[in-house]
Amino acid sequence: MKAIIMAGGEGTRLRPLTCNRPKPMIPVINRPVIEYAVNLLKQYSITDITISLFYLPENVVNYFGDGTFWDVTIDYSIEEIPLGTAGGVKLALKDYDETFIVLSGDGIYDFNLHDIINFHKKNNSLVTIALTHVPDPIEYGVVITRDDGTIERFLEKPSWGEVFSDTVNTGLYIIEPEIMERFVPKNEKFDFSYDLFPLLQKNNIPIYGYIADSYWCDIGNLDAYRKVHQDILSGIVKINFPGKKIGENIWAGNDVEIHPDAKITGPVVLGNYVKIKKGAEVSEYSVIGDNTVIHENASVRRSVVLHNTIIGTKTEIRGAIIGKRNVIEDTVSIYEGAVISDDCQIGNNAKIASGIRIWPEKVIDQGTQLNSDLIWGKTEKKILFSSEGxxxxxxxxxxxxxxxxxxxxxxxxxxxxxxxxxxxxxxxxxxxxxxxxxxxxxxxxxxxxxxxxxxxxxxxxxxxxxxxxxxxxxxxxxxxxxxxxxxxxxxxxxxxxxxxxxxxxxxxxxxxxxxxxxxxxxxxxxxxxHNVESYVMFVSNFVNKEIIAKRQFNVIVDCFYGATTHIFPSLLAAFSCTATVLRGQIREFNSTEEIRNESRDSINGVKNLAKLNNEIGVIVGPHGEQLTVVDEEGNILQWDDITTLLGILFVKYRKVKELCIPVISSSRLETIAKEKNVIVKRVAKTLVFEDEFSIFSKNSKTVYPHSIYDYDPMIAFLLLLELVAREEKKLSDIRRALPDSNMYHIVLPCPVDAKAMVMREIASTADGHMELIDGVRVVHDDGWILILPDTILPSVHVYCEGITDEARDKIIDDYSIRIKKITAKFA
Incomplete structure (x- = not known):
């Protein structure tokens, strides 16, 4: 027997899931729904299959090919114009002249096909329709049958006032070829329910209805899509789950990685190559597609997540449908009934409200609270660069x-x-x-x-x-x-x-x-x-090599298996420093957890060695951009400590006339510079310099200590050694002698849309000397405060320093209350 699978539907009620795929290719338990029809036919030895296509036919053709993988033979009939269900089947039949079976490619059938075929043959039927009982028949064709099995009455998609039965048409038919030859016109739009069946009744040709008590679900809308997953996971439908059973009602595909501290509560299906990270949770009635990564402490419950999606740290997904190739960043909340199509990017801290639908290739900014469907706006965001790159x-x-x-x-x-x-x-x-x-x-x-x-x-x-x-x-x-x-x-x-x-x-x-x-x-x-050799020569022109060489420092260097391994120990050796090198080989890390463990070991190891040997220690980040400096007593120097010490070197020994420090720096360097009659100027955190290497000129009268550190931390470290050598003291003693600072930094949540208003309100109500260099900095008699919007996250940074801790806390409390009142308007 030949089978025709009807698979031409666009699935408009399933959008946005069907924007990029035809309705029959929507995944159900990580397989296209049409695949269940193919497997059902194969189960009953029906292996000659034609698939009738119209919308995005290449998706189906590319997936099934000739059917060899499924041990069936598949060919295709592609409509150039929509021909309706019966018209499409007639085109697909070509010259076939035997009994055939028709079924929908967008439904899940758990029917015994042999019973339906035998019923058809027993009654010498020309057309047999598989029927079933449903609690809500208004979405389907309602049917009444007589005692002999023939159909008495049809009504396609009735209103509740027209409902006369709970028996409905499932879209599975056994048909004799003469019916198609006599009653279905060629190359014209013609439908089974609206055209053919009424025409047969008008001509007194009996149509038989076989009432199947087994499971059937037409995946006609998003609610049905959710329901079919719940039904399958509940065991109502008899299907072969993909993968193998690894726990109570938990099925997993090939090479799934589940961290020992992750929590999986069935029924759950995990696709091939899924990764569940430490502390992550996947709970009941969830399906996770192939190659999906769920990061630390994220949570997915009662949700369907399709293939190749990344779910960020602490993100929560509740009762949602997530399409393919999405990137959902950290601390995102997606609520019940939300649907996100393919190739979207959801920024950190975004909130997607219940029932919201997002069309393909949308970018949701960080901190966005989305309360309406996103269909046309923000297709592919025409921005490549973030703040870093x-x-x-x-x-x-x-x-x-x-x-x-x-x-x-x-x-x-x-x-x-x-x-x-x-x-x-x-x-x-x-x-x-x-x-x-x-x-x-x-x-x-x-x-x-x-x-x-x-x-x-x-x-x-x-x-x-x-x-x-x-x-x-x-x-x-x-x-x-x-x-x-x-x-x-x-x-x-x-x-x-x-x-x-x-x-x-x-x-x-x-x-x-x-x-x-x-x-x-x-x-x-x-x-x-020769770049490394010339780099060492360049550094020697800016850092006093002779003074450092005289001190003959012993330095503990941890290269963290990174890109500085080839250069930093050699650079120290060129300045006559003896380096004890840790993690001094090139190595690739395989996980964030490995990096965390190595970072912890690195910090503890360098601190302990520095204290034990009474030596300075330094850890260089894997890209050479971050530096952790440890003094001889095992104390870690903060960023403000390092830039202040660099400033002391230039004020005391390089005789500079002006220091430029960022707005986020403490007042310590201003105190030191004032004693030396050096001007201190506050500047933005990020600067662009007009002339090459102005920050590395030995003769410059204006110096940017923080820019030296930001540009090249290795040079900054050598300048610290130069200061220690000139002072003829230990680094720990120099750090201890720095003026006290009680500068404090907090981060307050602030919706993206509220940032400008926060800055305007703070600037217009400032009751001290105001500076608008980078953010809003307000100087009071007893301290200063800086309000600086985050360039990416929905938050503002607050930096504050006071002449006493009490004064500082009072300033922070006052401005925090102001900011919270403003942001509350956007809640």
């Missing part, structure tokens, strides 16, 4: 194709015969993205100097040393289970690109209409070899 999930947003396109866009921005420095961290993912990005640059005629594994400071320095036009550094973010890439881009001075340059690259990237190079204009790839 280009950031996104590896192999979802940041793919090799994306990187190659980005490289081409940067090449178009620069023009031919320009020069770019590229380097990366120790991970294979970064290597892959860097190579693809390099290919894009070369295709635009750009010369690329590949440093391979090299830290950010070396990348910045090499841009200047090689007289390059840009530097690019590719890294994995260690705070997201190594799933997110960050691409940093530096200008020819080694600083972050300004907003104008970023916008130009973004416009080229999204527009994509730049000219391509010919085969004879492809750029050249170089691997420079």
């Amino acid at each position: 280009i950031y996104g999930s590896f192999n979802i947003k940041i793919t090799p194709e994306f990187a190659a396109k980005l490289g081409s866009a940067i090449g178009a921005f620069l023009g031919k015969n320009k020069k770019v420095i590229v380097s990366r961290d120790t991970t294979r993912a970064s290597r892959l993205i860097k190579r693809a990005l390099t290919a894009g640059l070369l295709s635009m005629g750009v010369e690329v100097y590949d440093l391979e594994i090299a830290s950010i400071p070396i990348n910045k320095y090499s841009v200047v040393y090689e007289n390059a036009d840009l530097g690019i550094y590719v890294q994995i973010s260690p705070h997201t289970d190594l799933q997110f890439n960050l691409i940093r881009i530096f200008n020819k001075k080694g600083f972050e690109l300004n907003n104008v340059e970023r916008r130009k690259i973004e416009n080229i990237f999204f527009r994509g209409d730049y000219s391509r190079s010919s085969a004879f204009e492809v750029g050249r790839l170089y691997y420079p070899t």
